[in-house]
Amino acid sequence: MQSIPNWLKQRAMLTPHREALTYGEQSWTFLELQQKSEQYAQRIVRFLLNKNAVVAVLLKNRPHAVWIIHALQQLKVQTVFLNKQLTSEELTFQLKDSQAALLICENEFEVILEELEKKTLRVVTVADLNGMSQQPIDKREMFALDDVCSIMYTSGTTGKPKGVLQTYGNHWWSAVGSVLNLGLNEKDTWLCTMPLFHISGLSILIRSVVYGMPVYLMEQFDEKKVNQLLQTGKITIMSVVSTMVQRMLTDLGEKNYAPALRCLLLGGGPAPKPLLEACKSKGIPIFQTYGMTETASQIVTLSPEDSLKKLGSAGKPLFPAQIRIISEEGTAGAHTVGEIMVKGPNVTKGYLNRPDANKASFQNGWFLTGDIGSIDEEGYLYVLDRRSDLIISGGENIYPAEIEEVLIAHDAIAEAGVAGVEDPEWGKVPYGFVVSNETVSEAELLSFCRDKLAKYKVPKRIFFVKTLPKTASNKLLRRELTALIPS
Amino acid sequence: MQSIPNWLKQRAMLTPHREALTYGEQSWTFLELQQKSEQYAQRIVRFLLNKNAVVAVLLKNRPHAVWIIHALQQLKVQTVFLNKQLTSEELTFQLKDSQAALLICENEFEVILEELEKKTLRVVTVADLNGMSQQPIDKREMFALDDVCSIMYTSGTTGKPKGVLQTYGNHWWSAVGSVLNLGLNEKDTWLCTMPLFHISGLSILIRSVVYGMPVYLMEQFDEKKVNQLLQTGKITIMSVVSTMVQRMLTDLGEKNYAPALRCLLLGGGPAPKPLLEACKSKGIPIFQTYGMTETASQIVTLSPEDSLKKLGSAGKPLFPAQIRIISEEGTAGAHTVGEIMVKGPNVTKGYLNRPDANKASFQNGWFLTGDIGSIDEEGYLYVLDRRSDLIISGGENIYPAEIEEVLIAHDAIAEAGVAGVEDPEWGKVPYGFVVSNETVSEAELLSFCRDKLAKYKVPKRIFFVKTLPKTASNKLLRRELTALIPS
Numbered sequence: 026m027q028s029i030p031n032w033l034k035q036r037a038m039l040t041p042h043r044e045a046l047t048y049g050e051q052s053w054t055f056l057e058l059q060q061k062s063e064q065y066a067q068r069i070v071r072f073l074l075n076k077n078a079v080v081a082v083l084l085k086n087r088p089h090a091v092w093i094i095h096a097l098q099q100l101k102v103q104t105v106f107l108n109k110q111l112t113s114e115e116l117t118f119q120l121k122d123s124q125a126a127l128l129i130c131e132n133e134f135e136v137i138l139e140e141l142e143k144k145t146l147r148v149v150t151v152a153d154l155n156g157m158s159q160q161p162i163d164k165r166e167m168f169a170l171d172d173v174c175s176i177m178y179t180s181g182t183t184g185k186p187k188g189v190l191q192t193y194g195n196h197w198w199s200a201v202g203s204v205l206n207l208g209l210n211e212k213d214t215w216l217c218t219m220p221l222f223h224i225s226g227l228s229i230l231i232r233s234v235v236y237g238m239p240v241y242l243m244e245q246f247d248e249k250k251v252n253q254l255l256q257t258g259k260i261t262i263m264s265v266v267s268t269m270v271q272r273m274l275t276d277l278g279e280k281n282y283a284p285a286l287r288c289l290l291l292g293g294g295p296a297p298k299p300l301l302e303a304c305k306s307k308g309i310p311i312f313q314t315y316g317m318t319e320t321a322s323q324i325v326t327l328s329p330e331d332s333l334k335k336l337g338s339a340g341k342p343l344f345p346a347q348i349r350i351i352s353e354e355g356t357a358g359a360h361t362v363g364e365i366m367v368k369g370p371n372v373t374k375g376y377l378n379r380p381d382a383n384k385a386s387f388q389n390g391w392f393l394t395g396d397i398g399s400i401d402e403e404g405y406l407y408v409l410d411r412r413s414d415l416i417i418s419g420g421e422n423i424y425p426a427e428i429e430e431v432l433i434a435h436d437a438i439a440e441a442g443v444a445g446v447e448d449p450e451w452g453k454v455p456y457g458f459v460v461s462n463e464t465v466s467e468a469e470l471l472s473f474c475r476d477k478l479a480k481y482k483v484p485k486r487i488f489f490v491k492t493l494p495k496t497a498s499n500k501l502l503r504r505e506l507t508a509l510i511p512s
Numbered sequence: 513m514q515s516i517p518n519w520l521k522q523r524a525m526l527t528p529h530r531e532a533l534t535y536g537e538q539s540w541t542f543l544e545l546q547q548k549s550e551q552y553a554q555r556i557v558r559f560l561l562n563k564n565a566v567v568a569v570l571l572k573n574r575p576h577a578v579w580i581i582h583a584l585q586q587l588k589v590q591t592v593f594l595n596k597q598l599t600s601e602e603l604t605f606q607l608k609d610s611q612a613a614l615l616i617c618e619n620e621f622e623v624i625l626e627e628l629e630k631k632t633l634r635v636v637t638v639a640d641l642n643g644m645s646q647q648p649i650d651k652r653e654m655f656a657l658d659d660v661c662s663i664m665y666t667s668g669t670t671g672k673p674k675g676v677l678q679t680y681g682n683h684w685w686s687a688v689g690s691v692l693n694l695g696l697n698e699k700d701t702w703l704c705t706m707p708l709f710h711i712s713g714l715s716i717l718i719r720s721v722v723y724g725m726p727v728y729l730m731e732q733f734d735e736k737k738v739n740q741l742l743q744t745g746k747i748t749i750m751s752v753v754s755t756m757v758q759r760m761l762t763d764l765g766e767k768n769y770a771p772a773l774r775c776l777l778l779g780g781g782p783a784p785k786p787l788l789e790a791c792k793s794k795g796i797p798i799f800q801t802y803g804m805t806e807t808a809s810q811i812v813t814l815s816p817e818d819s820l821k822k823l824g825s826a827g828k829p830l831f832p833a834q835i836r837i838i839s840e841e842g843t844a845g846a847h848t849v850g851e852i853m854v855k856g857p858n859v860t861k862g863y864l865n866r867p868d869a870n871k872a873s874f875q876n877g878w879f880l881t882g883d884i885g886s887i888d889e890e891g892y893l894y895v896l897d898r899r900s901d902l903i904i905s906g907g908e909n910i911y912p913a914e915i916e917e918v919l920i921a922h923d924a925i926a927e928a929g930v931a932g933v934e935d936p937e938w939g940k941v942p943y944g945f946v947v948s949n950e951t952v953s954e955a956e957l958l959s960f961c962r963d964k965l966a967k968y969k970v971p972k973r974i975f976f977v978k979t980l981p982k983t984a985s986n987k988l989l990r991r992e993l994t995a996l997i998p999s
Binding site for chain 1 (some may be wrong): 519695697723828834
């Protein structure tokens with residue numbers, strides 16, 4: 026089995042005095058990161074009765090989260106990353122499903138945890154941990170690439186959430202694939218406002234130790250703070266989703282970012298073209314990308330030379346990866362819409378204890394993403410939608426993203442979401458949900474859509490709402506839109 | 513077995529229109545590189561009767577060499593790289609030892625080849641190949657990392673040359689390890705004046721396709737041409753050995769290089785400190801490195817922040833690799849001199865058909881380099897010498913490089929080499945061989961050495977010679993020095 030040196034230990038040995046982490050006014054070098062992580066490992070070790078234990082974390086984007094995440098890798102445990110927006114029922118499911126033996130959580134979450142069944146689970150807060158004495162631990166020299174490093178739950182299209190197994194190798198190859206596309210400069214600093222319990226956040230921490238690159242960590246996304254920071258020249262790369270960029274542009278107004286900013290890496294689903302065009306017209310280096318929990322972040326990304334030329338495409342696969350479109354007739358040719366399949370060493374080896382889902386998701390070493398897209402004759406991927414959001418209406422396929430793009434193009438509309446609603450005549454019909462920033466009537470919007478969309482794609486109703494439902498990483502939750510329909 | 517997409521095909525798909533190769537006034541994109549290589553593959557395929565065939569190449573640094581090297585990878589053959597300075601006897605040995613079925617050579621080498629036994633070997637010149645028709649070939653989708661890509665012969669300390677097996681994985685991990693140390697900028701262009709039949713040259717071609725980075729190829733090193741080029745700003749990285757840098761500095765005089773030049777990667781043995789200091793004083797970004805055919809080029813390299821701070825050290829291991837010093841007492845502590853051992857996925861899996869050498873060279877997954885060095889308390893490697901050059905005199909160890917450094921520090925001396933000569937009293941004693949650039953006497957040099965070296969290290973004799981014996985990649989051949997002693 027292929028292995029690499031323990032990445033934290035190796036990085037701290039190679040470039041001990043290089044900056045590793047910045048949080049507000051404080052900074053830590055890679056040597057300090059290693060020391061802090063080792064201290065946490067020496068406190069956590071008392072709870073680990075068996076090797077290959079599973080430990081869950083329920084943490085915010087704070088420095089101790091970074092140290093604890095690395096500490097758990099030093100202890101060779103599999104870390105379950107819990108989303109802080111989950112209900113206690115959802116948390117209970119994930120803790121039981123993963124058979125976690127320990128849960129480490131922020132002090133303020135303790136109250137939630139009292140509701141959790143604790144019989145088979147130890148719960149410890151960060152404050153508790155900080156007060157504990159340290160015990161010596163075995164130093165881990167190597168990371169076997171096939172060992173599971175992290176487990177993150179995804180909802181999938183139906184049924185209970187599934188635990189995605191992410192190996193050290195998945196993370197390693199993801200980091201390597203990204204560097205071969207984006208390059209690596211001495212001045213690179215990656216801004217992380219994505220939650221660390223999502224792959225978009227965790228992958229930044231791993232790139233940091235693999236590349237020897239500082240991470241600027243923020244507890245949460247705040248467009249004003251981000252915009253100020255991006256004007257200083259301290260940040261060169263930032264991971265974003267569409268709604269974040271939308272808010273950043275609105276706040277930015279006539280100002281612009283420092284030239285040091287070389288990449289806004291845009292993930293989390295298809296991006297509205299007007300947004301991409303707004304970035305292009307301001308010269309903001311936005312790179313669309315496509316990835317998911319199962320691919321340990323990006324697997325398809327635009328290259329620097331294409332970032333502003335190929336607006337609307339998610340790009341080409343990272344160097345170690347491959348993509349393919351399959352339709353009912355098999356592998357699809359250029360421009361044919363079908364399901365996106367991916368392959369590569371960054372792709373998960375499967376879901377925890379879900380033989381059926383694993384059987385359904387893999388085919389000859391290829392992973393079926395469930396997402397819909399096409400590849401053009403040059404090899405660029407266009408992601409049309411997540412399959413679960415597909416609206417089939419009178420036998421026609423409707424992709425919500427296409428309608429949302431039209432709605433957002435209207436001057437009065439800040440954000441839009443579209444979902445299918447049961448209809449006796451057509452099976453499903455699209456409904457629109459919009460956040461407006463000036464007065465506009467439903468009739469006017471419908472007329473605007475009729476100008477731009479085939480008749481069957483025009484929403485049957487459009488509702489004005491204050492906010493759209495989103496995940497913690499700011500992805501639109503289309504399946505929750507219909508709950509916004511006034512009763 | 514881990515595999516990655518065929519690196520040439522993947523690169524041509526990802527960035528088809530990016531520049532891949534420049535030679536004189538001509539340039540080719542990655543798409544053109546792939547097309548040229550495919551054309552050669554379609555001509556060569558007629559000679560390949562069995563799968564996993566071995567094909568030898570005897571080529572100069574010319575564009576068709578690049579295409580043929582990639583063509584052979586497309587055909588999944590193992591390529592034996594022959595040194596163009598070899599005698600026909602030496603060539604015959606390597607061709608027989610590797611059981612090569614075909615030899616592709618430059619037109620001008622045909623005359624040498626007539627001397628070779630051709631019974632079991634087909635020989636074809638580049639001109640022959642160019643005139644042949646093309647046959648369809650099976651496209652190779654993936655490269656299995658464990659498959660042998662190239663075979664290069666090394667002389668070792670004693671006995672016949674041994675064929676070093678370099679896998680696709682060795683080359684891949686070498687390229688990845690280097691990018692994590694040196695970074696990768698959009699404007700990077702690597703100047704290759706090292707022979708492509710050496711790992712120092714071949715590894716540049718592989719980095720080119722893995723990184724999507726252009727290579728500027730020169731048929732041979734010429735300090736005047738190189739200096740002109742490095743002043744234009746077109747080159748950002750260049751691989752060099754000490755003697756090349758020495759000649760470049762002499763020619764450069766008061767001028768300096770364009771700021772775009774960010775790395776002179778200095779391999780090929782311990783570097784004289786005066787040379788490193790001369791570079792430092794001119795602000796030339798010289799990065800010492802340590803590697804060998806068995807490690808698919810660099811395995812230890814200085815990082816950008818240390819390149820001018822840690823003069824004299826070869827640096828720290830590349831990210832996926834590890835180093836260790838062993839002395840007779842086992843693994844040595846900081847500053848203790850011993851044999852350098854290396855480990856990592858870029859290290860060869862062994863020598864072709866040499867079970868004894870393989871047994872002697874590997875120990876628990878570590879490769880014994882035969883070279884002598886020490887590691888300081890921060891993890892920096894200092895290479896003292898190649899073990900085969902070690903002079904043991906009266907029980908004391910003498911490292912030629914240390915004496916050469918002293919000789920070169922004398923104003924009158926341009927180049928120096930030191931080797932051990934049999935001595936009835938002391939076992940061996942060091943002899944010096946120098947190229948002088950102004951008049952100086954042997955007595956004066958000996959007196960200069962006595963000022964700087966322990967008595968047993970002072971050469972017994974110093975001879976003035978016109979040139980020093982060197983390998984094709986300009987490494988000093990210490991074992992041939994004693995042939996220069998006047999009879």
